[in-house]
Amino acid sequence: xxxxxxxxxxxxxxxxxxxxxxxxxxxxxxxxxxxxxxxxxxxxxxxxxxxxxxxxxxxxxxxxxxxxxxxxxxxxxxxxxxxxxxxxxxxxxxxxxxxxxxxxxxxxxxxxxxxxxxxxxxxxxxxxxxxxxxxxxxxxxxxxxxxxxxxxxxxxxxxxxxxxxxxxxxxxxxxxxxxxxxxxxxxxxxxxxxxxxxxxxxxxxxxxxxxxxxxxxxxxxxxxxxxxxxxxxxxxxxxxxxxxxx
Numbered sequence: 001x002x003x004x005x006x007x008x009x010x011x012x013x014x015x016x017x018x019x020x021x022x023x024x025x026x027x028x029x030x031x032x033x034x035x036x037x038x039x040x041x042x043x044x045x046x047x048x049x050x051x052x053x054x055x056x057x058x059x060x061x062x063x064x065x066x067x068x069x070x071x072x073x074x075x076x077x078x079x080x081x082x083x084x085x086x087x088x089x090x091x092x093x094x095x096x097x098x099x100x101x102x103x104x105x106x107x108x109x110x111x112x113x114x115x116x117x118x119x120x121x122x123x124x125x126x127x128x129x130x131x132x133x134x135x136x137x138x139x140x141x142x143x144x145x146x147x148x149x150x151x152x153x154x155x156x157x158x159x160x161x162x163x164x165x166x167x168x169x170x171x172x173x174x175x176x177x178x179x180x181x182x183x184x185x186x187x188x189x190x191x192x193x194x195x196x197x198x199x200x201x202x203x204x205x206x207x208x209x210x211x212x213x214x215x216x217x218x219x220x221x222x223x224x225x226x227x228x229x230x231x232x233x234x235x236x237x238x239x240x241x242x243x244x245x246x
Contacts, residue, residue: 016111024111029124059129089123133176141218154233171210
């Protein structure tokens with residue numbers, strides 16, 4: 001399996017899969033680069049927009065890292081420089097590569113980028129686009145969640161946890177369903193690998209709070225029976241099919 005490669009040019013550093021047919025370039029992360037390719041800006045949960053862009057026979061998602069919460073009032077998109085390998089984009093890229101190679105239903109990482117400016121940096125990541133997908137929260141709002149997906153959601157979360165990965169924002173907005181009923185987990189920004197511990201239960205509790213919040217915000221009823229199915233799926237012994245969200 002080809003090893004990841006890093007290209008450094010001036011203040012830019014790009015991490016990418018050496019299996020790509022071309023060398024990654026910092027221009028890939030410049031929105032102006034995609035204007036002629038008719039990239040489409042699309043809103044995502046919480047932190048601005050991403051670009052959906054065509055590239056050869058693939059479609060890519062280009063996401064710029066932006067801060068959330070209280071800090072975002074003062075600093076929009078800069079982070080403290082501690083080295084490229086400790087940057088948010090490089091860490092998320094390597095984590096996604098680990099999970100994707102293990103067969104889990106996460107976006108395939110294409111390239112990660114950092115631009116250093118003194119003691120600060122900005123960051124971006126490119127992943128493959130997941131076609132025909134929508135957030136679980138949208139299905140809840142429409143009262144149109146496939147009944148069989150709840151147990152599969154529990155299995156998928158368990159599979160990610162079994163790989164030692166703590167997802168810091170395990171919510172109904174970061175679980176996607178496609179037109180064929182497939183499940184995906186997205187937005188691994190600031191996720192980390194940990195030994196088994198209480199964080200696993202806390203992640204499930206966060207997901208449950210998210211489901212309650214979505215029900216409240218959309219005027220739907222919190223589905224206790226559905227949550228019981230999620231818990232039942234999580235309790236099952238992980239299989240290869242569960243890892244793929246099947």
